[in-house]
Amino acid sequence: MNSIHDMGGMHGLGPLDQADNEIVFHAPWEGRVMAMARAMMAGKHFNLDEYRYAMERIDPARYLQLSYYEKWLEGTLTMLMEKGVITQEEFDAHLDKLSDAGS
Amino acid sequence: MSSDASDGADAKTALRVRALESLLLEKGLIETEAIEELVDMFENRLGPWNGAKVVARAWTDPAFKERLLQDGTTVLGEMGFDTIQGEEMVIVENSPEIHNIVVCTLCSCFPWSVLGLPPVWYKSAPYRAEAARDPRGVLREFGTEIPADTEVCVWDSNAELRYMVLPERPAGTAGLDAEALAKLVSRDSMIGVTKVAPP
Amino acid sequence: MPVVDLDLVKSLYKTPGAIRLRLDVAPRFKVGGAIVTRNINPLGHTRLPRYIRDKKGVVEHDHGVFHLPDARVIGAGDQAQHMYTVRFDAREVWGDEAPANDSLRITLWDDYMKPA
Numbered sequence: 389m390n391s392i393h394d395m396g397g398m399h400g401l402g403p404l405d406q407a408d409n410e411i412v413f414h415a416p417w418e419g420r421v422m423a424m425a426r427a428m429m430a431g432k433h434f435n436l437d438e439y440r441y442a443m444e445r446i447d448p449a450r451y452l453q454l455s456y457y458e459k460w461l462e463g464t465l466t467m468l469m470e471k472g473v474i475t476q477e478e479f480d481a482h483l484d485k486l487s488d489a490g491s
Numbered sequence: 492m493s494s495d496a497s498d499g500a501d502a503k504t505a506l507r508v509r510a511l512e513s514l515l516l517e518k519g520l521i522e523t524e525a526i527e528e529l530v531d532m533f534e535n536r537l538g539p540w541n542g543a544k545v546v547a548r549a550w551t552d553p554a555f556k557e558r559l560l561q562d563g564t565t566v567l568g569e570m571g572f573d574t575i576q577g578e579e580m581v582i583v584e585n586s587p588e589i590h591n592i593v594v595c596t597l598c599s600c601f602p603w604s605v606l607g608l609p610p611v612w613y614k615s616a617p618y619r620a621e622a623a624r625d626p627r628g629v630l631r632e633f634g635t636e637i638p639a640d641t642e643v644c645v646w647d648s649n650a651e652l653r654y655m656v657l658p659e660r661p662a663g664t665a666g667l668d669a670e671a672l673a674k675l676v677s678r679d680s681m682i683g684v685t686k687v688a689p690p
Numbered sequence: 691m692p693v694v695d696l697d698l699v700k701s702l703y704k705t706p707g708a709i710r711l712r713l714d715v716a717p718r719f720k721v722g723g724a725i726v727t728r729n730i731n732p733l734g735h736t737r738l739p740r741y742i743r744d745k746k747g748v749v750e751h752d753h754g755v756f757h758l759p760d761a762r763v764i765g766a767g768d769q770a771q772h773m774y775t776v777r778f779d780a781r782e783v784w785g786d787e788a789p790a791n792d793s794l795r796i797t798l799w800d801d802y803m804k805p806a
Contacts, residue, residue, distance in 0.1 A: 393598065395619050396647065404612060411538060441735035521694045639791070
């Protein structure tokens with residue numbers, strides 16, 4: 389699709405910031421989401437091409453705001469829900485349980 | 492880019508990730524050891540030290556270099572590097588005639604097997620946009636100036652081929668063995684945004 | 691669906707080149723051949739960026755047979771076909787402001803190209 393992800397040659401996307409140069413996960417959640425996305429593809433719940441397309445469908449303004457791994461999380465949730473592996477209700481229930489536990 | 496996201500936003504995302512993991516575990520779809528193995532692979536086993544080893548060997552072993560350039564997938568497989576999604580590996584050689592630089596304009600595909608995780612700048616919109624259209628401008632931002640009569644070639648990683656640049660061996664390294672040479676090879680030189688600095 | 695356990699994960703990452711299809715499919719283009727990329731604008735998934743559509747290039751290498759990403763996303767099977775490295779002059783892609791000697795190389799599937 390002719391969306392924001394197809395950005396080769398675009399102008400105006402900001403200066404190149406070389407500062408963030410490390411080759412590590414910036415927080416443990418990044419590694420977990422990376423692993424879960426790969427695990428779900430390994431389990432054949434969705435394939436890599438579908439996964440990329442899910443991320444391409446993120447609203448353009450949000451796409452530019454989200455970090456790389458935030459996009460991975462969004463793509464994974466979209467795929468799992470579209471494929472009927474999980475439901476929004478189930479996810480929300482787990483999120484509520486964890487939020488309550490933390491507060 | 493939200494690399495400077497507030498702690499609040501990051502904590503919220505972390506909670507969502509935990510919620511997903513707990514849901515998938517509850518449904519019996521994943522096992523924790525599988526997740527931890529994947530994290531471990533990327534945190535500890537994959538990194539530019541792999542690529543540096545390949546470069547140093549290519550510099551010191553012409554027969555190896557020839558095989559590597561012909562069939563990167565097989566040769567890197569023989570060296571035991573994990574492949575991530577079964578992708579093919581292609582090594583592209585820099586020379587005085589041609590300077591190669593790699594980008595993935597459509598997402599952020601990267602040669603994880605030999606370079607580990609990509610730096611944030613590689614995945615950023617400015618790099619994905621500019622490297623394709625103005626590689627010399629990007630190179631200049633990394634302090635790399637390529638002569639006008641050298642061909643600068645941008646490789647857009649749009650397919651399941653992952654590219655690693657074999658940078659030029661710098662001057663003043665004639666006496667060094669592969670182990671010493673590997674220490675000189677930076678990750679950025681294997682993406683193609685810099686050259687390997689002389690020792 | 692099988693549970694994604696440690697064994698499954700470990701088995702996956704020791705299969706270099708697993709993505710390649712071992713199928714006997716004839717290539718539609720020859721190495722050295724001149725091509726022009728198609729001007730397609732699908733709503734679905736494609737790996738043909740806008741900047742390279744309707745551009746003239748030269749086939750440099752035939753990588754063999756792979757699935758077409760566009761097809762897998764719409765459940766249209768693999769549509770196994772050849773995948774090539776194609777070279778484009780920078781000026782062909784970006785206009786006369788681009789350096790004369792520079793180039794861009796990208797991977798193109800049979801379906802993305804026409805003979806020039």
